[in-house]
Amino acid sequence: MERGNTKHGPVLDEQMKSETRGTIQGTVGGRAEEWKMPEPAGEDQPEVTVAPGGAYGRGVPAGVGSPKGEAFSRFGTYIGLSALPGDRAALEQSARVLEAPDDVMRRLALLPEGTVYENVAQVWDASEGSTA
Template identity: 55%
Template sequence: MERGSSKHGPRLDEQMGKEVSGLVQGPGAAGSRVDESREPEPAGEDQPGATTAPAGDLRTGTPQGMSSGDVEQRSKLGRFISMNALPGDRAALLASARDNEAPDDIVAELERLPEGTRYQTVSEVWSALGHRNETTRW
């Protein structure tokens, strides 16, 4: 069995090194961008844009039973309630929100909570304020 040389010349070594540099160095390294020749071409003027959604079913990431506005507002509420405030009652949630410099609309919402009830999660707080949470999928 005859074997040939597996060595390459310097030019070929350099070219091969550039091709795999993004894989070797990772996404944060210089030169890790995809070669321009590998970028997909944009759709033509009379062509629809490319989508990865099967059968044209575009998904927004909004859970079933909530609108995207609900998700955004619940997330905004959660940003101002510290984890160490839960489980907690109305007073603990208000104190946490004020400590985290919550805007007036968030403080006003939390002031509507009934006294004497302990909440385990932000979703429970959101529900107690009269908003809808996502429905369970089976």
């Protein structure tokens, strides 16, 4: 049994459905009024550029989707924010809790003892080349 609106007829229901289709389906460019379109960045906005060495500092690979960028992202998922700032022991403990794979644990085990790392980028930079 189809439940329709009892206050309108089928023709008016179809017309109302087509009027709201863009809002319900969220079509690309579905904004009806020009004044609702977002403005482009102004002249006073800085251009975003990525240095060849990385996006956030030395050793951090640029570009999500690149092999090094994906490796960095995967590595960072196994280091909890509560472990930072921290030394090798704190980072290894955090990685164990987050069930890091062996390659991440090997990379952390090769970090120098006694060095405190402020962020994942510093850990990545210090462990670069340690293990793949």
